[in-house]
Amino acid sequence: MSSPSFLELLNCFTETMNKSFKMNNIEQLKAEYDRIKTPSDNDKKAALHQCFRDLLLTKTEDIPAIEQFINFAVAACRLEMTSPTIPVVLLGDIFDAVTLDKCEQIFTYVENNVCTWKEDFFFAACKHNLLRMCNDLLRRLSRSQNTVFCGRILLFLAKFFPFSERSGLNIISEFNLENITEYGVEGSEMGDQLGISEENGTGNQLKIDYNLYCKFWALQDFFRNPNQCYNKVQWKMFAAHAGSVMSAFSSFKLEEPRATSSGANKSLQTPMEIPMEEQIRESGHFFAKFLTNPKLLSLQLSDSNFRRSVLVQLLILFQYLNSTVKFKADNHCLTQVQIDWLKETESTVYKLIVESPPNGRKFADSVRHMLSREELWNSWKNEGCKEFKRPEVAGVASAAAGEDPAPPPRAALKRPRRMLGDLIRDSTKQGKFFMGNPELTRLWNTCPDNLQACKGEDRNFLPTLESYLDGSKEKQDPSFEWRALRLLARQSPHFFTLFNSPSYKVADYLESVRKKIQKDKIDIKQEVTQEGSHSQNDPNEAEGEGFVGEEETDQMDSELLKTEQLTPEDKNTHRTITVTKEQMAELAPSIGKDWKRLASKLGYGIDEVQYFESENPTVVDQCRHLLQVWFEDDMDSSLDQLAYILEGLEMLSAADAVKQMIAALSDDKVEEVSDE
Known part of the structure; x- marks a missing residue:
């Protein structure tokens, strides 16, 4: 079925x-x-x-x-x-x-x-x-x-x-920089909307102008991104704005909320006169984002909940600036003057909270308790957000009663799987890689240095030039000719000879090169054989060393390859010569006051040029310092490169001086090779 x-x-x-x-x-x-x-x-x-x-x-x-x-x-x-x-x-x-x-x-x-x-x-x-x-x-x-x-x-x-x-979790302690508070209106309308005085029943009067309005709402940008306070200019602006706002709060005391005897009286009150707790209880919700219309500022400053919100934001900001946060930058630290200002201002803020009705002192104590608990969470995050685990109450109780604890369930016997981050961290401490897959992990840990593994002998699949020229059958094939020329350029100096006539075919050229290599090899073998026969007649030499075996033939091949690759006729030997400080000092006067043009061409900015000037009194010393830093830091720096750059800047006398130094260094290098 x-x-x-x-x-x-x-x-x-x-x-x-x-x-x-x-x-x-x-x-x-x-x-x-x-x-x-x-x-x-x-x-x-x-x-x-x-x-x-x-x-x-x-x-x-x-x-x-x-x-x-x-x-x-x-x-x-x-x-x-x-x-x-x-x-x-x-x-x-x-x-x-x-x-x-x-x-x-x-x-x-x-x-x-x-x-x-x-x-x-x-x-x-x-x-x-x-x-x-x-x-x-x-x-x-x-x-x-x-x-x-x-x-x-x-x-x-x-x-x-x-x-x-x-x-x-906000692991790296990022801030919501998109929470931007927009405020301000056209300057022509501001005079009509602000520039007023607000007076309460106690006779206190607060003058509200455009300057106070801007300072008040500018504080929200520092609450959004507290790291601005570590900048000296931004800190001065924050301290000035905070001082102005707290002075306004201090000069304008709030009254205790009036009690209402009936629902009719409550219905006659404005929303600002009704305590915020009753508004929340009646409406069921409220919005935490306040409006920034200039017309509302006088009412907002008269509202106790609004004032408390701003003061608590200041306390949260002060706590962050004083706290040790794992992901803070190294330069995010306060001076002693700033720390003293924060302590003094914090006491002023708490005093204003206590003076804000209703139940100001009780609210201030609640804020202190909340911020102290916040320190515990901050420490927990700095320690890597370790997982909370409940104590094993059942096992402890049974052990206290002298009973054998109940066996764990089958699911609990399974070994818990470690987190990926912990595995990577432990592998890194041991100098190994963890790729998440056993086979990949084994391959990546075969050789600790991956670049060195790629350079290993077992990864070299390049044939020798002689075996490639002898082994190929299709010698007229263009792909064979192209590969043979690549090998020839890499392994033999014959690439630069014998190929002068335009009508000379590539196949004929490669054949002549092959014969030339074989001839050189035979000549070297004959020289080694003659040296062996002389050593055989020498009584001081060991017996049986006059014959050429397979191992000696292989050694001849390797010596031939080294002779072809390390010929003293190489014209680029001066590229690897180390330039000494004395030679840099010798070149510096020829460049002279044009060293700033050279610095700009080498990629150094204005601040780095100013650094060279501040560290060295004379133009020659500044130029010498520039050359020293360039030769030490730039991987592509060389005398040839310096001469080329100077010619491009039309500093011909300096370029000629560099070329003369190159020629002198090259002659010294050739003499050293000849002596060897």
């Missing part, structure tokens, strides 16, 4: 699922699943997956039915009829198919079942799907219109993932 097709399985499961879902009887579906026989369970699971997804899309209007259907899918997963990912896949499908209002209602089900998703059975399989589903929702939402829903999603992710989950 042939196994059923996918469509047959789908129809069968659809009919059975409709019946079992209406009766809320998962066992009926399980019985049908076990009854059907297929070559592989994956065939049945694939059909059942599609059946779940098809039936869910028929229930988009009934939210309770959707939640019940997801629970039905969770039960099917526990009975191993489907993969653990199917409930989250169904949630992703329904979120894509309904409006945002219904998404917000359905997301309540996701939040309430966070314990289910955190079970070992579902977590490993579903965590990436849940993260992708939440990110898809966040892309659809507006941060200004759906603020609460966005916050609920982020809170769910914080509850679902452990603290040490890398995807939820």
